Amino acid sequence: MPTLHNLGFPRIGRRRELKFALESWWKGNTDTSTLDAVAADVRASMRNAQQGLDHVPVGDFSFYDQVLDTSLLVGNIPPRFRDLPGDTRDTYFRMARGRTAGDTHPAPASEMTKWFNTNYHYIVPEFDADSRFALNADTLLAQIDEARQAGATPKPVVLGPVSYLWLGKSFDDSDRLAHLPALLAVYKTLLERLADAGADWVQIDEPALVMDLEPAWHDAFRSTYAALADTAPKLLLTTYFGPLGDNLALAVDLPVAGIHLDAVTAHDEVQPLIHALPADRVISLGVIDGRNIWKADLTVLLDWLEPIAATLGERLWLAPSCSLLHVPVDLAQEDKLDPEIRDWMAFAVQKLEELRLVGRALAEGRDAVADALADNARALAARRSSARVHKPAVADRLAAIRPEDGDRDSDYTTRAELQQKRLQLPSLPTTTIGSFPQTAAIRHARRDHRAGRISDEIYRQAMREEIRSCIRTQEAIGLDVLVHGEPERNDMVEYFGELLDGYTFTRFGWVQSYGSRCVKPPILFGDIERPKPMTVEWATYAQSLTDKPVKGMLTGPVTILNWSFVRDDQPRSDTCQQLALAMRDEVRDLAAAGINIIQIDEAALREGLPLRHADWPHYLDWAIRAFRITANGVDDAVQIHTHMCYSEFNDIIADIANMDADVITIETSRSHMELLDAFKTFEYPNAIGPGVYDIHSPNVPSQAEIVALMRKAGERIPTERLWVNPDCGLKTRGWAEVKPALENMVAAARTLRAPVPA
């Protein structure tokens, strides 16, 4: 009979209770005991959802981030946060967000970065030569106590010391690994304390084991687990998000009591692991996908697991593949979802039900859960054969894609000439990235329309009014290439998802992105079709108001894919191609309607890069092909732009160039153009707009600052191929900053264009 457990549960609350409690506490509207009461309720409901498991994780609850929790647990507090007024909680939130409730002593927050290949962001641990550590286990111990009193068998979860160092950053170029001995001393004490608190097992997360690791990190794993080998609680070395690959032998060698493997992404490693692992070790298999919202195929799973369970007996543990932090809490709340599609889905609560079912089938035989298995089989069969998922017309189109569909007719130089003839742009043309401030009036109009409080026609008029005023303002500022301003879009992916067939949306499908911030990814469940044009009306209306060129504005297929929950019944690359074909139709319709410049945003292309470098070429190959299919169905005189909200291109610059967009706009202003270093060694062939206005800050850049940035960019890229634009869209800013900033930008471009006096 396998042991059932869970690695972590969503902690924001079924209705995002923790989010609202935090935000209210930060504003000073509630007191600390109210916040703590909400947190305790959330933890109780987390435990409640995990009833019946043999071990329930404790330590997966967090007020902000589990990596930040670890920094406090081991006492790794950067100097600028020490000696400020307040208690540990105040320190915690200052590290997370630069300030605590009602703060008169703010301090620059720690950096935040993406947690492996998820859309969750963690607070980066900071190290320098003076880093010191001291155990502070009170919070964790109190939660263990709380769980035990509630009748659960707590399994403390801690981030392992090697991954903790690996995820951190050294701020003085000192070697992070130099801190390992001091850190290990703290972990040793921690494990002793956990043993004293009655913990039999500790889940020690070492997700760094799925990454490419230098030999020094291998050594760190060896010395760490040798040092922790004789501690009292048994250690379950936990990995997720990918196969162990070349780290498998290392992991097997480590003297721990068991290993958890993500059996979804590392399915093929299960047998090698079973063979390699000594017979006294536990094997925990993560068999329920913790990264998507689909029901598992329990029959297929049992066919596979039954012989494994027979071989391993008591040594087999079962769990979801990773923490359920990355899926929404409970499907039962989704009363508005189409019942047909809902029947194919499972959120965190349902995934644990699946786990219990598998456990029971293995322990008592499939007959014991025959009805539930039949239900599951019926739902999956319905999904497999649903005409809403599988559309022959889409399959036919996919099969008919020809290689040349991804190519323009001519090379960049020829195209650039044709485009210039048509567009007559000055040198150093000025433009923006698409969105303009989303005022309260715009948001209200969208909300009222959605709720049916205003008619389609009134809504349409309101949007046209916005577009008109946006065009007038851009003309007054003197920009060269205008945009309609995107007032109709709440979100750059959701907008298109709602207009494409094959997508559905939840009411409460929130997933934590960072801190109290959550996203509600749209759900791509079926073959993608575009029933009708999605942006042509707005773009042509904008163009009808001005003689300046208006740039059409689309989201690219890779970004739509990477920011959605996508189907798991076909390769992501196929889904991406379907999105590409739909967006290609939109590009062609825009061009046919007289829009001569079209921007296709690929904000999330980089974040889709696989964890292992060896897998990069395959991803880049299909992702860039999808972009090219989207973009390149138009004639040479149409100018294609793309935009990316980052500029770390050093490692993928050749692939970016291979997208063959006529113009690319990127983020650079914050780094003072230093990120253009990629362009030192690689000669980027097409035109480029390095952002000169940092839209993440309310500051208004001066004309002189912009001139200086552009001069710096001019050292890397010839003037003929430079554009002048902000870093990203302006939707989160106010007009009061945007107008002067853009005026300065236009003035800067004019200064740079003026002939140097002799």
Ligand code: GLN
């Ligand atoms: N066109 C989008 C906008 O301006 C781009 C946003 C993004 O890249 N994140 O809002």
Ligand code: ZN
């Ligand atoms: Zn951007």
